[in-house]
Amino acid sequence: MVVFASGLFRGGGATRVAFALPKDPVTIYKKGFASPSSRKNLCTDEHxxxxxxxxxxxxxxxxxxxxxxxxxxGVQTDLSPLPVTRGTYPEYSRLYGENGNGDVLQVSYLVGVDENFQNGDLGKKTFRDAFAGLRNAGFRVTVDEPRRKQLVYNTGAKKTHVQMLLLDPNSAEFAAEAARGLRTSDVFLYDGHSGLGGYLDPERLVADSGQPLALPKNKYQIFVFQGCSTYAYYNSAFFSLKRSGADPKGTKNLDIMTTGIGAAFDVGASVDVAFLRSVTMGERPSWQTVMDRVRQAEGGNSALSHINGDEDNPRNP
Incomplete structure (x- = not known):
């Protein structure tokens, strides 16, 4: 399965698409140079x-x-749309009930730098803007350090704790924090480069963190991967880690928000805040309403964001 914009399916039915593949994948890169002495490939990204x-x-x-x-x-093929889910909800009764963290709804929110930790870095701006957005939404600040923030919001019997970290996604520190967050958090959110699938690859996290990545099989969790093309990279891998005899698909205790195409740093903070305001502050909207808010936050920079794994979710909050 692949994620496409709905406008591709005019009339709602199947549509035919054409695209090109290289005759020889081994030699095609070399053919992108204007001459044997050229140092820049003219058939790919400049950077x-x-x-x-x-x-x-x-x-x-x-x-x-x-x-x-x-x-x-040249290749031609027919694409057929799959029906989207309607009227599904996160498992709020578990998220706000006993879900393994006592009276705390634990959110691990990791933001990856674009290039470095200097002022002007796009990832650093996302980190700062999201912190300001959550604070303006009503979260109370308990820790305010340059690369580490913590915010709290009371939803009644449950307290939402958001731990924000600004990290280099190519570092061992990131791998350790990601592995910890994926194992223990109720909501895990990553915003930053996907590293062409490498940064949150489960095998990479195990190798670089030195920790096993055994996800809790019976704990309900929500993962948000706000980076480029995360559907292709981080979807099935994490459902596989949730599989059990009672849950062969791994979707009963996990919902994942991923992107279908490139995600822009420009709207990352707005998307993240829209998501966290919707899911962790006690309002309990449907997944479809949450995604409408995400799309509104994306504006003209849509990454074709969507929810996976909600086909077996409740039909009411």
């Missing part, structure tokens, strides 16, 4: 120009690309 990134960014139709029709194979 991510290496052969290792070529599979993700390659575009034989961009201006100046020397790859010709003889290097490509």
């Amino acid at each position: 991510y120009n290496s052969e290792g990134d070529f599979w993700y960014f390659w575009n034989p139709y961009q201006d100046g690309c020397p790859i010709g029709g003889g290097d490509l194979v």
Whole structure:
């Protein structure tokens, strides 16, 4: 399955799409150079120009690309839309009830830097803007450090604790914090680069953190992966870690919000705050309402965000 914009399916039925694949995946990268002495591949992203990134960014139709029709194979296929879920809800009775963290609804919120920790970094701006947004929404600040924030919101018998960390997603520290958050939190939210699937890959987290990544099978959790194309990278891998004899698909105790295409740093804080305000402050809206708010926060920078795993969720709050 792949995530597409709904506008692709005009009339709601199947549609035919055409695209190109390389005849020879081994040699196609070399054919993107204007001459043997050229150092820049003209058929891929200007910044991510290496052969290792070529599979993700390659575009034989961009201006100046020397790859010709003889290097490509045309493919046509029919796409059929799957029905979307309607009227499903997060399992609020468990999220706000006894879910393994006592009277605390624990949110682990990790923000990855874009390039570094300097002022002007887009990830650092997301971190600051999201902190301000949660504070303005009514969360009380208990820790306010440059790379670590903690906020609390009382929802009655339950207290929502949000721990925010600004991290380098390519570091061992990030791997350790991510592994801990995924194991223990009620809601885990990551906003930053996906690293072409590498940063939150379960095997990478185990290797770099030195900790096993055994998710609690009977604890209800929500994971949010606000990065580029996270549906392709982080969806099935985490459902697999939740599987059990009673839950062969791994969806009964896990819902995951992922993106279908690239996610923009510009709207990351707005999306994250919209999500956390909806799910962790006691209001209890449906998943469809939550996603409407996320799309509103995205504005013109839609990442085709969506919820996975809600097909077996409650039909009322």
